[in-house]
Amino acid sequence: MSHCAVCGATLDDAGxxxxxxxxxxxxxxxxxxxxxxxxxxxxxxxxVSHEPEH
Ligand SMILES: [Zn+2]
Known part of the structure; x- marks a missing residue:
């Protein structure tokens, strides 16, 4: 999803x-x-408004 701007580690499971x-x-x-x-x-x-509404 996103990465740390400092060290580049993924924030999906560690953050x-x-x-x-x-x-x-x-x-x-x-x-x-x-x-x-x-x-x-x-x-x-x-x-956020670009997300389709269901
Ligand atoms: Zn980091």
């Missing part, structure tokens, strides 16, 4: 991801178990 909303933006707070770095991935409302 911690917390999903939350800030206004209309969807944000993922990621923690890398390999190097301990934290990063935030932001999906804006415009990006």
């Amino acid at each position: 911690f991801v917390q999903e939350y909303w800030v206004g209309d933006d969807r944000q993922f707070l990621c923690w890398c178990a390999a190097c301990g770095a934290m990063s935030t991935v932001v999906l804006t409302a415009a990006v």
Whole structure:
């Protein structure tokens, strides 16, 4: 899904991801178990709206 911006390790199984909303933006707070770095991935409302609705 995503990779650590610091060491490049995959965050799929080794990292911690917390999903939350800030206004209309969807944000993922990621923690890398390999190097301990934290990063935030932001999906804006415009990006989220591209997902098909069922
Ligand atoms: Zn890392």
